[in-house]
Amino acid sequence: MAYQYWQVLTSFFFCCIFKIKMKTFQANYSRNGILIAILLIIPLLIMTPLFIALAYMNLSEVMLFVAIGAIMIAGIGLVLWIVKRHVMVPCEVSVSDGGINVKLLRHSFLYGMSHYESGWGNIRNISTNYDPQNNKRFYLVSFKSPHKTINLTPNDKITSVEEETELGTELLSYVDQFNSQAAPAMQIHSRGFYDSGWARGLTVITWIAMAAVVIIFIAWPGNLPIWRALAFLAYSAIWLTAFYANRKKSKSY
Numbered sequence: 200m201a202y203q204y205w206q207v208l209t210s211f212f213f214c215c216i217f218k219i220k221m222k223t224f225q226a227n228y229s230r231n232g233i234l235i236a237i238l239l240i241i242p243l244l245i246m247t248p249l250f251i252a253l254a255y256m257n258l259s260e261v262m263l264f265v266a267i268g269a270i271m272i273a274g275i276g277l278v279l280w281i282v283k284r285h286v287m288v289p290c291e292v293s294v295s296d297g298g299i300n301v302k303l304l305r306h307s308f309l310y311g312m313s314h315y316e317s318g319w320g321n322i323r324n325i326s327t328n329y330d331p332q333n334n335k336r337f338y339l340v341s342f343k344s345p346h347k348t349i350n351l352t353p354n355d356k357i358t359s360v361e362e363e364t365e366l367g368t369e370l371l372s373y374v375d376q377f378n379s380q381a382a383p384a385m386q387i388h389s390r391g392f393y394d395s396g397w398a399r400g401l402t403v404i405t406w407i408a409m410a411a412v413v414i415i416f417i418a419w420p421g422n423l424p425i426w427r428a429l430a431f432l433a434y435s436a437i438w439l440t441a442f443y444a445n446r447k448k449s450k451s452y
Contacts, residue, residue, distance in 0.1 A: 221295035224366040227352045228290035228301065231339075231392075233309050237281055246274040285309050292351055294369050298322075299340065301349065315349065317342055319377040319387065324348075326391040327367050329360045329445050332437060336364050339392055360444045393445040402442050405435045 293300040298318035324341035337352040
């Protein structure tokens, strides 16, 4: 009886220590591949056929303008609803000396896995990334097995590109701790979303396209409406701001 009592006390003691060391955070879970697919598939499957149907209808210019506007608003609304409801899923993230635990708090038909539990040695990459549009940070976590990359976005607002969230501070601290003891081949990398080759390529293409728009607008006035030129330049500026803000932070490390 005394031995069993001692076992219970010992187990309770170690559980308390583990809980003290483990920290839990609230975040939104997503996967970039799913998000990109939704942004591409919805317009192709829904908006494109409707636009083709409009081309065969004998509508006045006013009615055609109204119909196109209604289709675009409906398509954008549907995409935003799917992203908010099924792509971005609330999750609970727990980190400790033993690794990371991610548990989805809501079911989504887009994701087969609802729970990730991994030691630090099973993680290939963890990166911190800045979203200047929403003043938030998102973290890419790549596992060796299963071979997947997930996106964790805390709800914390930040005020500058240098500021980190509590989740990010904890993650990067454990990464530094693991890398200081691990062999070079086993260390966790920190390759960010904006450090990839496709992101750099898209940035170059964006600069070239912006230059082309400006040249066309100046050399052939009237061929390109000013609202289209301004809209394109505004969307391009959003990407360039995010890209260079993250590149600046990565160079500071």
